[in-house]
Amino acid sequence: MSSKRIALVMIVRNEARSIARCLQSVRPWVDEMIVLDTGSDDDTVNIAESLGAKVHSFIWCHDFAAARNAALELSTADWNLVLDADEWIISGGEAFAALRHCNEELIGILRRDDEAEVDGELQVSSVWISRILPRHVRYVGRIHEQLLCPGMQRRQLELVVGHDGYLEQHKATKQGRNEALLRVELALNPEDPYFNYQLGKELEVYARFAEAVTFYEKALLHTEADANWRHDLVVRSLFSLKKAGNFERALHLAEAEMPHWQHSPDFFFALGDVLLDWAIADPAQAEVLLPMIASSWERCLEIGDNPTLNSTVIGRGSFLAAKNLHAFYLSLGQSDQAEYFANLERELLRQHSI
Template identity: 30%
Template sequence: MIAKNEEDVLYRCLNSVARAVDEIVIVDTGSTDKTKDIAQNFNAHIYDFPWEDDFSKARNFSFGKATKDYILWMDADDIMKEEDMRELIDLKSKFDTTIDSVTMNYVLEEDEDGNSVFSLRRNRLVKRANNYMWIGAVHEYLNVYGNIINSNISIYHKKVKNSGDRNLKIYENRLKNGEMFNTRDIFYYGNELYYNNFIPKAIAQYKKFLETEDGWVEDKKTACANLADCFYRIGDFKNELRYSFKSFEYGIPRADFCCRVGYHFLNNKQYDEAIFWYSLATNLPLEENSWGLINNICFTWLPHIQLCVCYSAKEEYEKAYRHNKIAEKYAPNSNMVKQNKMFLEKVLSISSRL
């Protein structure tokens, strides 16, 4: 792990995983708070590394300090839930040492019911002897190859503070220094512009990325999604729809893009068209073991909530109620589900007396 000023979250992270690991290595990149003190309470091996605006350099240094056969990496604001920690212990007890890497699900956000909203898969447990290297100053990735297996273990991102424009500044400093961005950098620079609300610049960067021939297909899908949102924000609904459809060039339509198209028609009160796209979303399977960023709720309760809205607008209340019931199975604590239920039960009871 690399860390800097993580006193608010480090205990939570280390406490969630300490029983499952044989050593803890913390590389501190300049903390001025109690980060090191907290790490010492877990008997961590602590090393200092001067921050150079390059995450890969720090991570590669941290990997170089590991001494066990396999390396599990996490960020300070990540946690492992009890059931996942136990599954990791079980995995270790019967581990096949021909395995080079174990992937785990990375959950970036959860809803009120603990359902994964956004997630992706990452190489998490890797063989030390292979000397895998981190690549990229920002949004770095681990260059893994060999015998890779997928696990059911999840790691949860629980951010309590925003990094703001830190990553954007790193990219812009690299540009000022005359660096030429590779295809991956073009995409992630676009993301940072998007996150920091520089919408016209983000649009230009994403378009540039989509013109490349070597861009990863999952990144191209995400670029389409973010472009659609950019155009939505500036009121260009024609291009919002255009880039939602463009995502279909990169694979079978996904439920999240169908929901995006459905939302376009719902906003225009074109309810039949919206129903078509939301209904299609309900019939599309979630891509198992996807390495791309997935909006999971579009594969579960969200299209049913929106179908409830559409059918209510058409005064087809029984259909609306049926879809809200399906959504309730996934998200019983959702305020939207509860409000819909109250409204529809009232309407249907009135209708039954007429």
């Protein structure tokens, strides 16, 4: 069996902060690294070339699929790994490199761990995304581009990639760019559930929660039950409704969606957060809401972490739920219960770090 060639294929612009980390993490596993620069005026190009990447230029045309496809055209490899500069390989390089001996026609799915700050705390959520492509596969769509490969088999690989572009200190550099492109798409297709979801997400990332809710609600109307983004859409809708102070609408959504997410710690975690903020905002409701808050987070522990879910936050089925229950019972003066969950949090954190 002849050995296949593997390439890293990237589009970049002003990524001097992170491109070296990305290239260094990938270099041991690929035969070539292709970087398509769309107009950097920092040290991105020099850094990429110094690390052995082949750098080419592309005039940005406000179309991500066009740029991705132009980069893919430069590759002669049998397999192309598509990453952004703020992503890097954490683990699983060996499984990825094993594709050299794979003759199947498939799309490889990797796990990306997204770092983000939520209410001042670092959280990591895992998403499964199709980023390992056979030579001939291309993209379509000017923003949040999708693969043009109908019916092709997709397989999860043991490749884990980190991503820190959602952290506060980094996301400001891209503010407005994605929103503008998404609004162009929605002007053409106002009811499109995927673009409504993505625009809601974009607005949420920049704390524009009331606006985000509008687009999430449009997306919920038309998103199929088995769409791979629906879990994230529901959980983000609950969060944004909470942040916008729309507690009753959040509860109605939770009641409607609950039968579908009995396996999701993220759903019950978000529900507990909604109920807690409602109790704080309206103390007259607290007597009814407090038991529901505790049962929501306890349900998270019953389910446990579920890494098979798309866009699941690590720890919501374990140490993060225990942490919330510790703080919850401590605030109520129930010291025995608080101590129990404090000890459980420490134990779950210990297990998680193993």
